[in-house]
Each structure stands twice: as structure tokens, then as C-alpha cells.
Amino acid sequence: MIDTTSAELPGGGERRLRLDVEEGGIGVLTLCRPEKLNAWSWESSRQLGLLADRIRFDDAIRVVLLRAEGRAFCAGIDVKAPGGAITGRSTAERGRNYYEGIRWVHERFRAFAGLPQPVVAAVRGHCLGFGFELALMADVRIAADDAVFALPEARLGVAVDAGGDLRIAREAGAGWAKFLALTGRQVDAATAYRLHLVQQVTGVDELEGVARGVAAEIAANAPLAVQSVKRDIDAYADAGLGEALDRVAMSAALTLTSEDIREGYAAKAERRAPRFEGK
Numbered sequence: 001m002i003d004t005t006s007a008e009l010p011g012g013g014e015r016r017l018r019l020d021v022e023e024g025g026i027g028v029l030t031l032c033r034p035e036k037l038n039a040w041s042w043e044s045s046r047q048l049g050l051l052a053d054r055i056r057f058d059d060a061i062r063v064v065l066l067r068a069e070g071r072a073f074c075a076g077i078d079v080k081a082p083g084g085a086i087t088g089r090s091t092a093e094r095g096r097n098y099y100e101g102i103r104w105v106h107e108r109f110r111a112f113a114g115l116p117q118p119v120v121a122a123v124r125g126h127c128l129g130f131g132f133e134l135a136l137m138a139d140v141r142i143a144a145d146d147a148v149f150a151l152p153e154a155r156l157g158v159a160v161d162a163g164g165d166l167r168i169a170r171e172a173g174a175g176w177a178k179f180l181a182l183t184g185r186q187v188d189a190a191t192a193y194r195l196h197l198v199q200q201v202t203g204v205d206e207l208e209g210v211a212r213g214v215a216a217e218i219a220a221n222a223p224l225a226v227q228s229v230k231r232d233i234d235a236y237a238d239a240g241l242g243e244a245l246d247r248v249a250m251s252a253a254l255t256l257t258s259e260d261i262r263e264g265y266a267a268k269a270e271r272r273a274p275r276f277e278g279k
Contacts, residue, residue: 016044019051025062025219026212027055027117034070039078040130042105048134049108056115062219062226065211066121066138073123074131076152091257099253102161106245109162113137114234116227118218122211123147124204128186133164136171136197139230140214143189143198144207155184157264157276161252163245170237171196 016038020028029051031038055061068074086101088094112119112134121138127149135141135149151168153160160181169177172195180187189201202210218226255261260276267274 013043013047015047016041017047017051019054021058021060024216025060026215027058027061027064029055029064029066029119031068031074034068034072036078037072037075037126038068038070038131039075040134041078042101044078044130045105045108049111052108052111052115055117056111061117062223063215064115064117064119065215066119066135067208067211068122068124070125072125072131073121073127073147074129074134075126076129076131086256095253095257098256099249102249102252102256103246105162106249109134109137116230118226118230120211120215120218122207123149123198124207128152129164130162133160133162133167136164136167140218141198142200142202142207142211142214143192144204145189145201146204147189147192147198147201148186149189149192149197150184150186151181152184152186154182155264155274156268157258157260157262157274158255159248159251161248161256163241163248166241166244166248168195168197170241 014033016031016033018030018032020030022028031044033039055064086094086097088097118140119138121135121141122144123135123141124144124147127135127143127147129150129152132149132151151160151164165177165181168180176195179185187195189198192198193201200210200214259279260274263276264274
């Protein structure tokens with residue numbers, strides 16, 4: 001195995017993701033903050049974009065295996081991460097800054113989701129919020145039977161901000177996307193499989209081997225044909241996604257600057273039911 005990111009990524013910052021290139025054409029992209037349950041942050045998005053650019057032009061990588069260290073894939077947003085709160089001189093300016101910030105995140109996610117190489121995600125434990133949205137950007141998802149999926153944003157007072165609900169609508173239908181995003185309910189791996197949100201469920205101990213086996217099958221096929229298949233299917237499945245994501249960014253900006261989100265996080269910290277007022 002070759003660690004292609006042994007040097008620090010440009011811009012510094014604690015490493016959130018690690019890229020290793022294995023023989024056989026598999027690039028292993030690992031979420032590597034297990035002590036934080038791989039919680040997502042602005043810095044995670046930045047590093048994802050940088051690594052996606054490296055992967056895109058690396059002929060040694062024919063397929064990407066997306067995995068995580070520890071007992072959770074990603075528990076969602078890291079509310080304690082530096083730079084987590086965007087400021088502004090007014091509510092309007094703060095809303096505009098959030099809008100541009102979310103658009104910036106979308107650009108990094110787009111670079112990852114649009115990689116020419118297929119991505120196989122291996123998911124175990126909590127896969128929530130941004131983590132669920134990241135997994136949904138993979139081309140194939142393999143889940144351990146302990147995996148739990150949810151978009152809990154509405155319970156905290158914010159819109160789903162990275163397009164996860166749109167991708168659920170694409171995979172499972174608009175009704176299920178609304179049901180999951182509007183309630184914030186958690187679903188287990190078996191339910192996610194039934195909704196076509198994952199393609200295979202396996203035991204926790206078998207997850208890495210099964211996901212790696214699928215990645216190896218893809219890597220053994222003709223790269224030009226594999227990449228053409230991915231592009232063609234995405235062109236059909238993602239028609240209209242770009243315009244919809246811009247609406248997502250605006251919705252996220254409006255809710256991230258609301259009083260409801262402050263109440264949502266305060267209630268979560270105090271372990272009580274939130275009292276939302278719609279303002």
C-alpha cells in the first residue's frame with residue numbers, strides 16, 4: 001500500500017481524510033477521526049475536494065473505496081469545529097455568507113461525486129446528516145448490519161444542506177425522501193436496502209472484505225468502459241440536480257441564520273424537546 005498523502009495537505013489543518021493507493025487499482029479514501037465519530041466540518045469538505053482532485057488524475061486509481069475508521073462512518077456535522085459559525089454585519093449579510101459557504105461545500109462534493117472513477121462506500125455504525133449525504137454520493141454502497149442512517153437536520157431547525165434528500169428522492173422516490181427528511185427518523189441497514197439506498201448488507205466483520213471485493217471487481221474491468229458507464233448513468237439520473245442544489249444552498253442559508261436553529265441546538269444540548277417558532 002502506498003500512502004499518497006503522507007505530506008500535509010495544502011493549507012494545513014488536522015487530517016480528516018487519508019488516501020492510500022493499493023495494488024490492483026484501488027484508492028482507499030478513509031475518514032480518519034474515529035475519536036470524533038468522523039464528524040464532518042468545513043475542513044473535511046476542503047480536504048475532500050483536494051483529494052478528489054488528486055484521485056481524478058491518478059491513472060493508478062481505477063476505483064475508490066470510501067471507508068471510515070472506528071465504530072461509525074460519520075455521525076454528522078461537527079458543531080465544535082473551528083470556523084463552524086459564519087458571521088456577518090447583518091442578518092442579510094450572514095445569510096449571504098452562509099449561502100456562499102454552502103455553495104463552496106457543494107463544489108467540493110461535486111468534485112467527489114463527479115470523479116471519473118466509481119466510488120464504493122463501506123458503511124458501518126452511525127451514518128447521519130453530512131455522513132449520510134456523503135455516502136449517497138458513492139456509486140455503490142455496502143452497509144454493515146449495524147449501520148444506522150438518518151437526515152436529522154429538521155429536528156435541529158435547518159434544511160438538509162448537501163442534497164442528501166434529493167439523492168434519496170432519486171434512489172427511493174420523493175415520498176421516502178420527504179418521509180425521512182421531514183421526520184429525521186433513523187433507519188437500519190435492512191430498511192436502507194429495501195429502499196435501494198444501499199446495494200448490499202453484510203455482517204460487521206465482513207464489511208471491509210465484501211466492499212473491497214466489489215471494488216476489485218470494478219477495478220479489473222476496462223477503465224474507459226467503466227468510466228463511460230458511470231458518466232452515462234449519472235447524466236440520466238442527475239438531470240436537474242445542479243439547479244436543485246442551488247435551491248438547497250439558499251434554503252440552508254435561510255435556516256442556518258434562523259432563531260429556530262439556535263433553539264434546536266440548545267434543546268439538543270439540554271436534552272429537551274425544542275420549541276420552534278418558525279422565525
